[in-house]
Amino acid sequence: MYYNQETEKVLKDFDVDPVRGLSSEEVSARLEKYGENQLTTQKKKTLLQLFFAQLNDPLIYILIVAALISGFTGEINEAVIITIVIVLNAVIGVAQESKAEKAMEALQKMSTPKAYVRRNGEIVEVNSKNIVPGDIIVLDAGRFIPCDLRLINSANLKVEESALTGESVPVDKDSTLVLNETDIALGDQKNMAFMSTLVTYGRGEGVAIGTGMETQIGKIAKMLEQNVDEQTPLQKKLGEIGKLLGIAALVICVLMFGIAVIQKRDLFEMFLTAISLAVAAIPEGLPAIVAIVLAIGVQKMVKHNAIVRKLPAVETLGSVNVVCSDKTGTLTQNKMTVTKFYANNSVKNSNEVNIEDPVERLLLENMILCNDATSNKESKTGDPTEIALLDLALNYGITKEGLNKEHIRNNELPFDSDRKLMSTINQYGDKHLIMTKGAIDNIIQISNNIYINGEIKPLTEDMKMNIMNASNAMSEDALRVLGFAYREVSTHEIEPEDIEKDLIVIGLVGMIDPPREEVKDSIETCKKAGITTIMITGDHKKTALAIAKELGIAKDESQSVSGVELDAISDEALVEKVKDLRVFARVSPEHKVRIVKAFKANGNIVSMTGDGVNDAPSLKAADIGVAMGITGTDVAKGAADMVLTDDNFSTIIKAVEEGRNIFANIKKSILFLLSCNIGEIVALFFAILLGWAAPLEPIHILWVNLITDTLPALSLGMDPGDPDVMKNKPRDAKESLFKGSLSFMIFNGVLIGLLTLAAFYIGAVEETGIHGIGALAPGVLKGDGLRHAQTMAFIVLSVSQLVHSLNLRSETKSIFTVGLFTNKYLLGAIAAGIFLQDIVITVPFLAKVFNVNDLIMNDWLIVSALAIVPLIANEIIKIFKRAKAKA
Structure with missing residues (x-):
């Protein structure tokens, strides 16, 4: 080196x-x-690679097998429809990932700096990538x-x-x-x-x-390339459902062949029926619906200043119960601000400066004249501390440009880390004033007078004590304190060693990077939502704790720990200790990773924010890594699952709320689809088990699964967010997707199946004139009679499922309380589904494809009465549920 x-x-x-x-x-x-001076990211996947990555899912494997079997058995319509679903699902996923990457590239271009270099004997400005x-x-x-x-x-x-x-x-x-x-x-x-x-x-x-990857930042970027993304809770659960449905489909097929052998049925016919049942067991539209609902959620988040890089990360946000946040710029404004000042022997708030008072006016002038920063509406350059001083003066209409013209700087003694002082000599008419600022201890040592109430008085021990008491009080509030002094001289031509002596103290100021105004409310929302907010910062413990107390993150010092103290704690002990800690100060990148892992070891779902390259390992280690879009480095953004375009903590909380609502909506869609599929299995399985004619054909099931089921499922995924969602505790990421809903799903599935069989029976009786189950025997019910009975079953199956979608809006509230018109998409989906069913049975070409016939008015009255039963039954059950909850 x-x-x-x-x-x-x-x-x-x-x-x-x-x-x-x-x-x-x-x-x-x-x-x-x-090569160019820029960080090389992992080789971007081609569109083809992204496409095939979307197919890596157990549910998709099952659909591919179903499509192949359908094709080999001559059921071309089914094969084509399933293939369309598979392609649609993959296209949605590819489109979203591509969109997120383009947004990321735009952010990275914004962060590419220019640089001044000396070339050919001249200083020129070049793009930093050409260095x-x-x-x-x-x-x-x-x-x-x-x-x-x-x-x-x-x-x-x-x-x-x-x-x-x-x-x-x-x-x-x-x-x-x-x-x-x-x-x-x-x-x-x-x-x-x-x-x-x-x-x-x-x-x-x-x-x-x-340059580039040979820099220190480049070395960290290389380390990150080895990380493998973990699956989110929803991905794991959908994978489990896919495996479960796959096993269910195989079991059903085996059962069917067993029944076929026992009943001495035609084996090929039973093979096709088994395929029908397998198709009924699998909700073909589920992968596409989940992808679309997540994509819609992602678009909503963009409006809330969050770019989600991968669709499933949206859902993980809903499980988060620990938010580890950087302090500077995320919880705070990332803008040093003067909040208090001391002059005329009293401490005041910064908004109480009296510019008519000569002492307070001179204090402001010193802040501006003894200052190398710049600050205006267009730009700010220089040390954040000096910018804060200029901003205070700007609040009172005093600009650096104007004051520097009036009081030209003729000499200076630059800041020195040993002296901890800076001095300038400025012209005031026919005289000059030495303006000095720096550490208050050093200011007092080189001063022998004080400017107080318009008079210059000796700096007595009592006066010194008053000044130090004011300074200590500000320090206790974690304010950074600067002292100011001056002296009048006749000329600016003074030896450097004579400038900073015999000064007159004017006063001092206290400044801090203040919390963002909206963050306190967001942290209170977190508490109600069962989410713990953790502050992790490189700042001093006292400063961090002061901000944490103001925001309501921590109550006392026992909840804070420094990096040095962390080094003395083993990983095992830290897992237990983090339960009581809320503030981690003066920490290194290694500490951040340890902290995240300790919280995860306690079973928490952890979100971590960061902006620096040093944050990238902990962003990767967290369940959800959140990078800053404005101040964040390219490496941090690349390691993160989500990027905040406004660097604001409150945006994370909005994202968590959106994540919770998205998960709730996805759960509604999944429960709806699976309860509908249970209905299809019940109808087919019992009919075959009892030796009846098949009430549905494979194409009927596919049509219902892909069209009439998909539209309501998608609309449920767009259900308005629950306004009380942030009053609930985070869900356990390990708990079953069906917790508390299994009985609801099975009951409605069985009910829909029985109603379908009832319609099939009524249609069979109408055609054969035989009352009793004898009307359903394959030898009796055939030809046009079978077609009519299947049409009745087909319509009741689809319409009862459409009506059932209304039950999913809430497990306890009546649909009339939730509001029939609060999800207009769902009403539109139900209307569209009924219209499409009518088209299928009335348009001759489609009726022939689906092997159905048109219904007369009496038939429509019967199927309508049967189809509305799930809504009536669930409304009655909800009455008992609400009564039980009250009791």
Whole structure:
């Protein structure tokens, strides 16, 4: 590494003149040799690879087998319909993943910085991707560092390295240092600067020693490529359902052959019937419906400033019960703000400055004149602390541009980390004022007077005590304190050692990065929803705890721990200890991963937020990794499942709420489809078991599963969100999808099956004139009679299922309480389903394909009366459920 080498040797190794820089020809040659200066992500999947990835699902395997068998047995219509479903499901998944990746690429383009380099003896601005090893990079405040550098000169240079190290306080850099140790932590390499970190103060130059994947950030990006995505709870449950349905289909087929042998039926005919039952067992539209519902949820989240990169991640959000959040920029505004000031022997809030008072006016002027930052509506550059001072003055209509013109800076003593002071000499008419700011302890040591109530008075011990008491009180509130002093001189030509002496104290200010206004309400919502909010930050423990208390995350110091304290706790002990901890301060990337794993070890579903490269391992380790879209590095975004385009904690909570509602809607759709399929199995199985003619043909079942069932299932997936969903505890990700709903599903499935058989029986009696089950014997019921009875069964099966969809809106509330018209999509789906059924039996071509016939008015009255039974039965059951709940 280059931190242990003299700058002359580094420049020689890279064959570059620091005054002229590289020539254009040399840059082209090195660009060809080393490649562009950008992080290479994992090779993007082709559309074909994405398509086949969508087919990797047990339910899809079963559908493919069903399509193949249907094709081989001559049931071409069924094979075509199933194939369409498989393709539709895959296309939806591919479209969503592609859309998310395009959104990510747009974010990454926004974050590509420009850089100043010295080439051909001139300083030019170039796109950072065109930087090559050996380039001389010019650094100034507010500019991102485009690659890894060995500094060759520096002047009061400070670099904010939180993206790489997690350290939120800017690091002082010194190009003259030569560090002889062999293994030094990145945060302590003070003669180096690293890609994606930010210059906050001063200026400097460095020689590029690493670009692209050869940078420190690139090395972390390589580590992340080995991670394998885990399945979400819903994916696991759908996989289990797929296996269960597959086993059920096989069992049904075996049973059918057993019955065929016992009843001495035609084996080929029974094989086709077995296929019918297998088709009935599998909800063909389920994969497509889940994909569509998730896609709709993703689009809703975009409106709430969240980009979801993979569809199933939406559902996982609904299970989250621990949210680990970074402090800076997520819980807070990421904007240092002056909240209090001390002047005229009293502490006031920052909105109480009296600019007519000479002391308070001079305090504001000092903040502006002794300041190297810039701040206006268009842009802000420089140290965040100095920007905060300018912003306070701006609130009172005082601008840096205006004041600097009025009081020209004629001399300065730049900030120094040893003195912890900065001074400027500004012209005030025919005199000059020395303006000094810095650590209040140091200010007091070089002052002998104080400006108070318009008068200059001696700085007595009592006065010093008052100032320090005010400073300590601000520090106790986790405020960063700065002191201000001045002195009048006749000329600006003063020796540096004479500037900072015999000063007059004006006052001091306290500042902090304040919480976002909306976050406190979001955290309260989390508590009601059974979600624990955890703060993880690189900041000091006292600062973190103060913000945590204000937001309601923590109550006292016992709920906080520092990185140093974490090092003394074993992984096993941490699993138990994290149950009582809410604030983790001064932590490293390794600590973050340990914290996430400890919470997961307790059975929690964990969401983790982050923006830096150092956050990427913990984003991967969490169940849901959430990256910041504005301040986040490309590596963090690439590791995350979701990206926040507004970097706001409240967006996570909105996403969790949306995730809960989406899961509830998917569950409604699944319960609806499976209860309908149980109805189909009951109708077919009992008819065959009892030796009756088949009440339904395979194409009838496919039509119902794919068309009349799919539309309501999809509409249930778009059900309006439950306004009380965030008052419930998070569901256990391990609990069954059918918990509390199994009896509901079986009851309605059996009911629909029996109603279908009732319609089949009524149709058979009408045609044969025989009363009793003898009318259903295959030798009796055939030809046009069988067609009519099957038509009656077909219509009751489909319409009763359409009506049953209304029962899924709520398990306890009456459909009239929920509101018939609150889901207009569902009403439209029911109307469309009934219309399509009518078309199928009335249009001659379709009636021939489906082997059905038209019904007369009397038949329609019968099927309508039977089809409405599921709604009436469930409304009665709900009355008893509500009475039981009240009791």
